[in-house]
Amino acid sequence: MQNFKKIMRFILITIALFIVCLPTYIFNSFGHMDLEQIVFLFNSDGAGADLSAVSDYFKFAIPRILVTYVIWFVIYIIYKKFETKINSWNWLNNIKYFVKTPKFMSKSASKIVVVTVLLALFLNQQFNVSGYIFNSQETTYLYELNYVDPNDVEITFPQERRNLIYIVLESMNTNFSDIEIDGEVTNLIPNIEALAKKNVSFSHHESFGGFQHLKGMTWTVASLVGQTSGVPLNVPLKNNSYGKNGHFLPGLTTLGQILENNGYANYFLMGSDANFGGRLSYFETHGNYEIYDTNYLKEVGYIPQDYDVFWGMEDLKLFDVAKTKLLEISESNEPFNFTMLTVDTHYPKGYVDETCALPYDSDYANAIACSDLKIIEFVTWLQAQDFYENTTVILTGDHETMNNDFLSQSVEAEKRMYNTFLNLPFEVEDDVLVNRNFSALDMFPTTIASLGAEIQGDRLGLGSNLFSGRKTLIEKLGVEYINEEFGKKSELYNFSFFVKEDSDEA
Numbered sequence: 001m002q003n004f005k006k007i008m009r010f011i012l013i014t015i016a017l018f019i020v021c022l023p024t025y026i027f028n029s030f031g032h033m034d035l036e037q038i039v040f041l042f043n044s045d046g047a048g049a050d051l052s053a054v055s056d057y058f059k060f061a062i063p064r065i066l067v068t069y070v071i072w073f074v075i076y077i078i079y080k081k082f083e084t085k086i087n088s089w090n091w092l093n094n095i096k097y098f099v100k101t102p103k104f105m106s107k108s109a110s111k112i113v114v115v116t117v118l119l120a121l122f123l124n125q126q127f128n129v130s131g132y133i134f135n136s137q138e139t140t141y142l143y144e145l146n147y148v149d150p151n152d153v154e155i156t157f158p159q160e161r162r163n164l165i166y167i168v169l170e171s172m173n174t175n176f177s178d179i180e181i182d183g184e185v186t187n188l189i190p191n192i193e194a195l196a197k198k199n200v201s202f203s204h205h206e207s208f209g210g211f212q213h214l215k216g217m218t219w220t221v222a223s224l225v226g227q228t229s230g231v232p233l234n235v236p237l238k239n240n241s242y243g244k245n246g247h248f249l250p251g252l253t254t255l256g257q258i259l260e261n262n263g264y265a266n267y268f269l270m271g272s273d274a275n276f277g278g279r280l281s282y283f284e285t286h287g288n289y290e291i292y293d294t295n296y297l298k299e300v301g302y303i304p305q306d307y308d309v310f311w312g313m314e315d316l317k318l319f320d321v322a323k324t325k326l327l328e329i330s331e332s333n334e335p336f337n338f339t340m341l342t343v344d345t346h347y348p349k350g351y352v353d354e355t356c357a358l359p360y361d362s363d364y365a366n367a368i369a370c371s372d373l374k375i376i377e378f379v380t381w382l383q384a385q386d387f388y389e390n391t392t393v394i395l396t397g398d399h400e401t402m403n404n405d406f407l408s409q410s411v412e413a414e415k416r417m418y419n420t421f422l423n424l425p426f427e428v429e430d431d432v433l434v435n436r437n438f439s440a441l442d443m444f445p446t447t448i449a450s451l452g453a454e455i456q457g458d459r460l461g462l463g464s465n466l467f468s469g470r471k472t473l474i475e476k477l478g479v480e481y482i483n484e485e486f487g488k489k490s491e492l493y494n495f496s497f498f499v500k501e502d503s504d505e506a
Contacts, residue, residue, distance in 0.1 A: 014065065017061075017064075017065045017068060018061055018065065021057075021060065021061040021064055021065070022057070022061075025056075025057050025060045025061065056348055137489070138488040138489065139488060139489055139490070139491065140485040140486075140488035140489070140490050141490075142462075142482070142485040142486075142490065143231075143462070143490045143492040143493055144491075144492055146462055146473060147230075147231070147461060147462055147492065148230075148457065148459045148460055148461060148462075149253065150253045150258055150460050150461070151253055153455065153456040153457055153459075153460070154455075154456040155258060155262075155448065155453055155454070155455050155456070155460075156453060156454045157262050157451065157452070157453045158425075158451075158452040158453070160390070161262065161263060161264065161335035161451070162335065162390055162391060162392050162425060162451045162452055163330075163335050163336050163337070163338070163387060163390060163391040163392070164259070164264075164335075164336070164337040164338070164339075164391070164392050164394070164447070164450075164451060165326070165338050165339075165340075165382065165391055165392070165393045165394070166337065166338070166339040166340070166394050166396075166447065167339075167340055167342070167375075167378075167393070167394065167395045167396070168220075168223075168224065168227075168339065168340065168341045168342065168396060168397075168398050169192075169342050169345070169371075169375065169395060169396065169397050169398070169418060170220070170341065170342045170343050170344070170345045170346050170397075170398060171345050171346060171347065171397065171398065171399065171400065171401035171402065171403075172189075172192075172345060172371075172396075172397035172398075172417060172418040173210075173397065173400055173401055173407065173410070173415060173416065173417060173418070174193075174208055174209055174210045174397075174416045174417065174418050175407060175410035175411075175412055175415055175416065176188040176189045176368050176410075177189050177190070177193045177208060178410065178411040178412055179365075179406075179409050179410045179411065180409040180410075180411065181360050181361075181362055181365045181409070182360055182361050182362070182365075185411055186360075186365070188365055188368045188369045188372065189368065189369075189372040189418075190372065191372045191373065191375070191376035192372055192375055192376060192395065192418065192420070193208055195376060195379065195395075195420055195422075196208060196418070196419075196420040199420055199421060199422050200420070200421040200422075200424055200428050200433065201419055201420045201421070201433065202419055202432075202433050202434075202436050202438060202466050203416075203433065203434050203435075203436065204414065204416055204435070204436060204437060204438075205434065205435060206434050206435065209414075209416050210397065210416035210417045210418050210419050211416060211417050211419060211438045211439050211440060211442070211443075212414075212415070212416055212417070212437070212438075212439055212474075212479070213399065213400055213415070213417075213439070214226075214232060214439045214440070214441070214474075214479070214482060214483060214486065215232060215482075215483040215486040215487060216232025216233050216234055216235075216486050217232050217233065217399065217439065217440045217441075218399050218400070219399055219402075220277070220341070220398050220399065221233065221277035221278065221279060221282075222399075223398040223399045223440050224279070224282070224341075224398065225249070225282065226439070226440035226441050226443075226444075227255075227396065227398075227440045227441075227443040227444060227447075228254045228255040228256065228286070228443075228444060229249070229252050229253070229254040229255070229286075229444060229461055230441050230442075230444035230445065230460050230461015230462050230463040231252065231441070231461050231462055231493070231497070232441070232462075232486050234486070234489075234490065234493050234494075246281055246285070247281060247285065247500075248278050248281040248282040248285060248286070249282070249286075249497045249498065250285060250497075250498070250499070250500035251496050251497045251498060251499050251500050252286065252497045254286040254287060254444075255287070255337075255444060255447060255448065256283060256286045256287015256288070256289055256337070257286055257287050258448065259287060259337050260287045260288055263334060263335060264334070264335045264336060264337050265290070265329070265332070265334050265335070265336045265337070266283070266287040266288060266289040266290065266336075266337045266339070267289060267290045267291075267292065267325065267329065267336065267337065267338045267339065268283050268289045268290070268291050268292065268293075268339045268340070268341075269292040269293075269318065269321060269322055269325065269338070269339070269340040269341070270292070270293050270294075270318075270340065270341040270343070271293075271294065271310075271311060271312050271313035271314060271315065271317070271318040271341075271342075271343045272293060272294055272311040272312040272313070272341075272343060273293055273294055273295060273312060274291045274293035274295070275295075280293075287337075289339075292321065292325060293312075294307070294312035294313050297313065297321065302317075302321065303317065309351070310343060310344070310346070310351040311343050311346060312343075313343075314343070314344060314351055314353050315342050315343060315344040315351075315353075315371065315374055316353045316355060316374070318340070318342065318343070319374060319377075319378045322338075322340055322378065323378075323381060325338070326338060326382075326385070326387070327385075330385070330386070330387035341398075342371065342375070344367055344370065344371045344374070345364075345367055345368050345371050345401070347401065347402040347403050348364075348402075348403060349363040349364050349367065349403075350363060350364045350366070350367020350368060350371075351367055352366050352367050352370055353370075355370075356369075356370035357369070357370070362406070364403055364406050365406075375395070379393070379395075379422070383422075383423075388423065389423075391423060392421065392422070392423055392424060392425070392450045392451055393421075393422040393423055394419075394420070394421055394422070394443075394447060394450065395418065395419070395420045395422075396417070396418060396419045396420075396443060397417030397418040397419070398417070398440075399417065400415050400417065417440075419443075421450055424450055425451075425452040426452065426467075428467055429469070431469070432466065432467060432468075432469040436466065436472070436475070437472060437474040437475045437479070438464075438466060438472045438474060438475075439463075439472070439473075439474060441461060441462045441463040441472075441473065442463040442464050442465075442466050442472050443463065444460050444461050444463045445458065445459060445460040445461070445463050445464060445465040446463070446464075446465050446466045446467060448460065448465075449465045449467050449468070450467070458470045
């Protein structure tokens with residue numbers, strides 16, 4: 001019986017140590033991670049997730065736990081050797097008196113209570129659990145005052161519809177153009193930086209820059225929702241089963257629906273399982289997208305059934321599929337929206353294939369530099385196609401890289417995400433491009449405007465059409481205020497976006 005108790009005590013202590021290591025690992029690896037992101041991942045479809053982070057976590061935690069046990073063992077040996085002398089210390093006896101176990105509680109129970117309380121305090125410090133719960137009980141009226149329902153404004157497309165190619169670049173920070181690698185300041189993305197400077201790109205200052213994080217758009221799925229609907233991905237404590245039941249914010253009107261209602265065919269290509277994070281449900285129910293993910297590519301025989309590289313399929317193959325599909329789609333007379341999501345620059349170390357050079361000691365730096373070359377090669381191919389003349393091409397990052405240690409080497413303190421617009425059907429004034437404070441929310445109306453469409457009031461969702469020069473929500477209210485309000489519950493969000501109405505057509 002005594003041996004069983006010792007084994008159970010050892011198991012419980014080990015589990016507790018693994019839990020203690022988790023927040024530190026998450027912060028070091030992912031940077032600041034909101035609790036809502038963790039809640040979302042637990043309440044959405046996790047199919048297709050890259051499990052390398054799990055193995056990395058065990059590699060991080062196990063050595064630290066072993067060191068902890070070694071330290072405890074050394075302390076125990078020292079204690080046993082000097083036990084008589086230590087027990088004679090009066091100050092130690094005084095401490096024992098004050099922390100003695102209450103009569104109504106066993107020693108084992110008291111230890112569990114102490115460990116539980118300490119863990120709760122530690123987790124709260126790391127993830128602001130109490131703040132998340134407290135804020136979610138407060139109500140914001142930000143949506144009532146600022147949200148523009150696309151169904152309530154007139155959106156006029158030109159008679160000749162322009163195609164849209166929307167390329168979402170995984171974790172693509174503009175900071176990669178000026179970052180210390182191997183002891184030297186390096187530009188890892190010279191090609192797409194030059195592309196931005198030669199074309200139309202919005203910046204937070206006078207030179208190369210981009211848009212910033214807002215709460216509720218700090219991971220891929222959330223950013224995709226923000227960029228296509230103009231609202232953040234709000235994760236309430238209840239009613240937050242994103243995609244599991246085939247529904248994903250059914251009352252929300254998005255880019256895909258607006259384009260579909262104006263004669264467009266929507267497509268989404270990704271090198272992973274579209275079920276992950278509810279992406280399949282979101283895009284199928286918001287614009288009837290035809291989804292090309294790893295499941296589809298296995299079905300049609302493009303990749304073997306057991307193919308599993310990085311998150312599913314690397315970008316080398318992704319861009320080849322994109323070329324094939326675009327040539328097929330462009331044969332049709334109907335306008336199209338072809339959206340694609342890259343993956344090679346994903347946390348933790350990115351992915352490099354056999355075509356990539358390896359000039360840096362950092363795997364992640366090599367992945368970013370190689371991605372830069374692949375992106376510009378694909379854009380060059382697009383520009384040589386017949387359909388390009390009547391096509392707007394947009395390249396945009398989704399969120400900051402989650403490789404916090406890597407990003408800390410950036411020369412510029414402010415972190416921003418990449419954006420570039422190619423082949424616009426109109427000229428853009430230089431003064432609307434620089435010194436702009438904007439976010440993923442503003443990509444929604446700006447994307448529609450980039451197709452030559454006119455938007456009544458130049459606002460959709462919580463976003464502003466950046467081409468119009470109209471102030472964004474950040475420029476009007478400030479980042480801190482918006483993030484604070486996004487953390488609160490919204491009656492409009494919960495009762496309009498989570499619930500589908502009969503009259504929600506764009």
